[in-house]
Amino acid sequence: xxxxxQSLFLSVREGDSSVINCTYTDSSSTYLYWYKQExxxxxxxxxxxxxxxxxxxxxxxTVLLNKKDKHLSLRIADTQTGDSAIYFCAETHQAGTxxxxxxGTTLSVSS
Amino acid sequence: DTGVSQDPRHKITKRGQNVTFRxxxxxxxxxxxWYRQTLGQGPEFLTYFQNEAQLEKSRLLSxxxxxxxxxxxxxxxxxxxxxxxxxxxxxxxxSLGYKTSGPNTGELFFGEGxxxxxx
Numbered sequence: 335x336x337x338x339x340q341s342l343f344l345s346v347r348e349g350d351s352s353v354i355n356c357t358y359t360d361s362s363s364t365y366l367y368w369y370k371q372e373x374x375x376x377x378x379x380x381x382x383x384x385x386x387x388x389x390x391x392x393x394x395x396t397v398l399l400n401k402k403d404k405h406l407s408l409r410i411a412d413t414q415t416g417d418s419a420i421y422f423c424a425e426t427h428q429a430g431t432x433x434x435x436x437x438g439t440t441l442s443v444s445s
Numbered sequence: 446d447t448g449v450s451q452d453p454r455h456k457i458t459k460r461g462q463n464v465t466f467r468x469x470x471x472x473x474x475x476x477x478x479w480y481r482q483t484l485g486q487g488p489e490f491l492t493y494f495q496n497e498a499q500l501e502k503s504r505l506l507s508x509x510x511x512x513x514x515x516x517x518x519x520x521x522x523x524x525x526x527x528x529x530x531x532x533x534x535x536x537x538x539x540s541l542g543y544k545t546s547g548p549n550t551g552e553l554f555f556g557e558g559x560x561x562x563x564x
Contacts, residue, residue, distance in 0.1 A: 376556050
């Protein structure tokens with residue numbers, strides 16, 4: 335079945351770049367997302383990328399997609415303590431249908 | 446606040462009791478989703494609706510679980526004869542099923558969740 339895998343934990347220093355990686359198994363994945371979850375808050379969409387794109391940049395966020403290897407990454411430039419949260423990778427083959435989420439990567443930013 | 450709202454935020458119940466959660470989506474969104482999240486896991490899909498029609502159900506949704514969206518607006522998720530394994534955060538999300546212009550990104554807007562503790 336469909337599966338999304340992520341590393342569970344990442345620790346960086348404030349000001350450094352963070353790179354969170356994700357792999358997925360469904361070759362028909364068309365829409366790929368990064369969601370952020372802060373303690374006590376709901377999931378919030380950070381960014382998304384379509385499968386016909388290799389890269390997407392949005393301010394401090396850069397998403398890279400390698401379709402051949404089914405690998406997605408999220409780079410956060412100049413990481414701040416406020417970026418500490420759990421980051422979820424998610425995918426679907428059709429917009430508006432069920433998203434399949436990874437287990438999440440906990441990002442810890444130290445000052 | 447025009448976001449997705451869920452009620453109650455926290456429910457503690459004894460094993461064997463029934464519980465019901467309510468979700469009010471963003472008003473113009475015609476799709477509504479239920480997910481379950483346990484500690485250290487990502488959200489697991491349970492079911493989703495387009496308007497009042499339930500379009501997909503996960504095999505995770507046992508016979509004890511039932512979801513409704515009778516008028517295509519708010520939704521309820523009922524769990525009958527609760528078990529300790531049902532303890533989790535139940536997340537509701539909504540989305541536009543379509544857009545009249547621009548690509549449909551499929552973005553889901555999540556509520557803050559309803560936490561269920563079964564003793």
